Amino acid sequence: MTVKVGVIGTGMIGQDHIRRLTEVLTGSSVVAVSDINKEQVEKIATAIGARTYTDGVALINDSEVDAVVVTSWGPTHEEYVLAAIAAGKPVFCEKPLATTQEACLRIIDAEVKHGKRLVQVGFMRRFDTAYRQMKDVVESGTIGAPLIFKSVHRNPSVPPSYTSDMAIVDTAVHDIDTARWLLDEEVKAVSVIAARKNNRGGTLRDPIIVLMEMESGAIVDIEVSVNIDYAYDIGGEISGETGVVTLAERNRITVKSGGEYRGKVTADWKERFVEAFDVEFKEWLDAAAKGTATGPSAWDGYAAAVVTDAGVEAAGTGNRIKVEMRDRPALYA
């Protein structure tokens, strides 16, 4: 079956997902695109032979559209995800699911009322081969019960519009979701400590450590550095009661010369996670073809919002902030 997809938001990642759906994967066609930038959306629609909409809700209600991808700006996500649920159509929503906890809960309520999962949130690390192998090791019991997860998230630089809060809400959010997924438990409390400033970042609070206490008592320590220059570098290690599992370097080759050995570090997140994004969309299409969704859920989008809110408060006040969440509906068991 070919899933006919409508894409709302044709900016940087929207265009990358359209390329993925039209050039990389089989089993889908992009039949409609929507953006408030008329010139941009028309150019993209012409290139792929899709219809254009300036109104995303009209795209969702197009009877030709089987499933929806939301890659517009964060504050617009709630309206489109709710409209997709109302239309009974599977929807892939880039993170954030919505920009407030209350909006995430409205989405959860609508999906629970619908009675079946339709929403997948764009936490692509869950589709990365190395992280999946790490999770397999944890679940196999090989390293015993996890005690500490150290996650490293380093960006070479960020644009001037990047704020200190974004280090938690936009950057650490991926590590937060990964921790919840790898350890299979919720976050109990968050603290944030800033190191001596990297002066390349101007007034930015950078780097920071986001310290999370998990329900079981395990600790998660996330380093976020966003001006570290040398590369985009992702690291992860879980220490368990009887062993350790570590994400390996991603070099396909190493070069030995002049008494040294060297390997390449990825330049940016697109290069590091390109295969994960492909798998993410392949699995989304497989589920959408059956009229449902799997993978990171609206619950995971809500949990991310609650924990990042706590992180922003912890960074602002210097306090340890307890994480309070609603009970998890059975739909997300």
Ligand SMILES: NC(=O)c1ccc[n+]([C@@H]2O[C@H](COP(=O)([O-])OP(=O)(O)OC[C@H]3O[C@@H](n4cnc5c(N)ncnc54)[C@H](O)[C@@H]3O)[C@@H](O)[C@H]2O)c1
């Ligand atoms: N998973 C990831 O690692 C990852 C990476 C990058 C971006 N994102 C997320 O993807 C989303 C888009 O990010 P981006 O970098 O592509 O931004 P962008 O600014 O490049 O593109 C967003 C597009 O949405 C359009 N838009 C805004 N409001 C709209 C509306 N109401 N209806 C239709 N279109 C509208 C804009 O005109 C723009 O073309 C954000 O939520 C961002 O957090 C996720």
